[in-house]
Amino acid sequence: MESIERVSAAAEAADGAAPLDEATWLTLRHRPESVRSWVRDEGFALLVGVELSVVVHPDARGRGIGRTLLEQALPEDGELRAWSHGDHPAAAALARSHGFERVRELWVMRRRMDQPLPAYDDARVRSYRPSDAEELIRVNAAAFAHHPEQGSMDAANLEERMAQPWFDPAGLLVAADGDRLIGFHWTKQHSPELGEVYVVGIDPAAQGQGLGKVLTLAGLHHLASKGVDEVLLYVESDNHPAVAVYSGLGFGHADADTHVMYRR
Incomplete structure (x- = not known):
């Protein structure tokens, strides 16, 4: 949990948007047994039901860590959903290369x-x-x-x-x-x-x-x-x-x- 909080805080400071939503944090804190996780110093992947999150520390981006974490966490089949908080081009490219399509946009006003x-x-x-x-x-x-x-x-x-x-x-x-x-x-x-x-x-x-x-x-x-x-x-x-x-x-x-x- 400490690594997830540390990497999330660094990503939010760099990107201006929190990389995990409230529902994910509540699940991590109250129902951690329902979360599958892949955690390393430079980033982490979380799978909560069909919701997938991949977050990389800003200092470690551009090294393929996000792709490695995604491929470790990615089930072979079945529906999956993932958010890009901030519409990052790198996230869009990674999503396309692994069979994800853009289906929804949420605006911050x-x-x-x-x-x-x-x-x-x-x-x-x-x-x-x-x-x-x-x-x-x-x-x-x-x-x-x-x-x-x-x-x-x-x-x-x-x-x-x-x-x-x-x-x-x-x-x-x-x-x-x-x-x-x-x-x-x-x-x-x-x-x-x-x-x-x-x-x-x-x-x-x-x-x-x-x-x-x-x-x-x-x-x-x-x-x-x-x-x-x-x-x-x-x-x-x-x-x-x-x-x-x-x-x-x-x-x-x-x-x-x-x-x-x-x-x-």
Whole structure:
């Protein structure tokens, strides 16, 4: 674990993007027996189900270590998925040479918080309460039914996320209609300077009411009250309605802020 953390930290510092996502870190820390790993001083490969990660220390790149790790970890057949966090040309070439195709792009969009925020007024929006847990899981599952990374969140996974050092109940905003939740915006604060629109989920039965924009604004006002300088979010590049909402709220996307999924 120490080598994985060390190489990951060095790669993130060099690339400006974390090489492992939150789900992988949670699995490593809470269910390490479900992770197959190939670890050396210069890098590592991890296989979690059909999710493959290969990370090489910046000082050791260009020596074929990534290719060696990939070929050690690569099963002979079966579906595999792998992310390139930052759309690296070397990762694209390695993927092509081993039968992977580019299937998905995830954009990072960013907003400077010195821009004025529009006001919002919706009495349905409030902070999370522990009694909301079951409803939050229900709305999340419905909102992300076709999104495997997010939609599978259950009570145990919710508890794991809420046990993370960054979790702040005041930063989890929900919209309620009586006893039922109809949407939520979970914010995250990475540092005193950086916040994140972590997850915005709307019950399909409540879509079309502008609730996504309202909840996004509620979370942005919360992060502004914490004094962050910048807020980022992740959105599918082909989710044009969401991109339009976020663009209208002052978020922008740079080509370098693109994460790519490859699949075999």
